[in-house]
Amino acid sequence: MGADELDARKSVHVVDYTPSTEVWYSDGSVVLVAEKTAFRVHGTILATHCEIFKDMFAMPQPVTPDPNAETYEGCQVLRLQDSSTDLKHFLKTIYDFTYFRPGSKTKFPIVAAVLRLGTKYDAPALRQRAVDHLSTAYPFSLEEWGRRASKRLVPPFENELAAYIELAIETDIRVVLPALYYAASRVPLPDVLTMLHNLAVAPGVQWDVCRAFLVGREKLLLAEQASALAFLQPDFPRSDCRGGSCRQRIDETAKKTLPKPVSDPEPFYRWCMDKPDEMAKNIALCESCQGTVATSIKNGKQKLWEQLPDFFGLPGWDTLRARDGLDVNDDQDSA
Missing domain, CATH: 3.30.710 (Potassium Channel Kv1.1; Chain A)
Known part of the structure; x- marks a missing residue:
């Protein structure tokens, strides 16, 4: 030798x-x-x-x-x-139940590490725990989205949109993507494009993500405007109207708000979507019309949320949830 x-x-x-x-x-x-x-x-x-x-x-x-x-x-x-930090988080999760418990607030680096290595080494229970946590930050239901600020199990952090998107792509988690893209559509477009351009993913994947987001964002914004501002149309049904000036007030609102660009920091249609009850009172409609308009906007927002995955080229919510372990029967079990 x-x-x-x-x-x-x-x-x-x-x-x-x-x-x-x-x-x-x-x-x-x-x-x-x-x-x-x-x-x-x-x-x-x-x-x-x-x-x-x-x-x-x-x-x-x-x-x-x-x-x-x-x-x-x-x-x-x-x-x-593997990253030594990721491996440390993964092993501590295995050995110490208190380190990353189901239903407990856990920082993103720990959740991400468990998801990455749980995927790589085929640890289904640990992987699912991580997915469950991520879905509280970017949920699949409009109701959960409305209360995510207080219910999310992964605390917010700076530039989290990019980190979540990269992790979802790396670990093949799709159920959080519609809500991520929805949140990104609220960010000024130049900032979002910079963020997408700097994603730590393969160039081909980066292009696919960017294209899916831009196409979906356009569909979403148009659908939101149509849904939120439906009450401004002359044929909007208000059969129980008890205010003689409601039509006039709606026409005045239409003249003031419809020219307002989508790029405005808070376009009128988005205010309508976010605060339908407040908006209806603000334009001084009669009580009946206030309820009719607010209900129309809320129903439209729910319908938009149901269509959200399709806007961005993804399968429907039920398919996404079943695919990533958030089975549709969970709602019935928790009811």
Whole structure:
């Protein structure tokens, strides 16, 4: 055997990593190395949660140990192509139930790490927990969207739209995309285009995302205007009107608001969509017309939300929810 080969074999066993100060069990049976950090854990526990590790550890071991296999104090060493921070979050979630609990507020980096590695190593329960959390920030129902500020389990952070979109693409989660695109449509277009242009995804995927968003945004804005401003049309039904001046007030409102551009910081139609009751009172309609107009706008907004995935070239809500584990029967179970 030549000197070069001997040196190569020795280099396999060089300890070029540092044991983690947070995930290191002295009785662990396997050492996972990510970047320059090592985590000593138990193969049986990994196998319980992750199908990939289960299959890996189930493979028959040779009678005679491979002298070239890397070990640490008798433990098998596995070098992984993962972020050490992601792996730390993933392993702590497995070992410590309080670290990332179902239904508890958890920061995005932890949720993202669990989703990424739960997808990669086929840990369905952990992956689903992450999806459940993300869907509270960008939900599938209009009702949940209305109360997301107080109900979301992943606290907001700066520039989160890009981070969520990148994660959804990387892990093939689609159920959060309609709400993400909906939120992005509220951001000034130049800012959104800059954000999409800088997405950390493949160029072809970036183009697909940008095209889907722009086409969907155009459909959404047109549909919102038509729905929110339907009461301004002469043929809008107000059969129970008890105010003699309601038609005149509606005509005056139409003259003042219809020329207002979509690019305005708060176009009138969007104010109508966001605050239908306040808008109806503001233009001083009779009580009956106030209720009729507000109800029309609310119903239109609900219909728009139901169409939201289609605007952006995605399957319907039921398909998206079933695809990503948020089954349509969940609503009935929680009712």
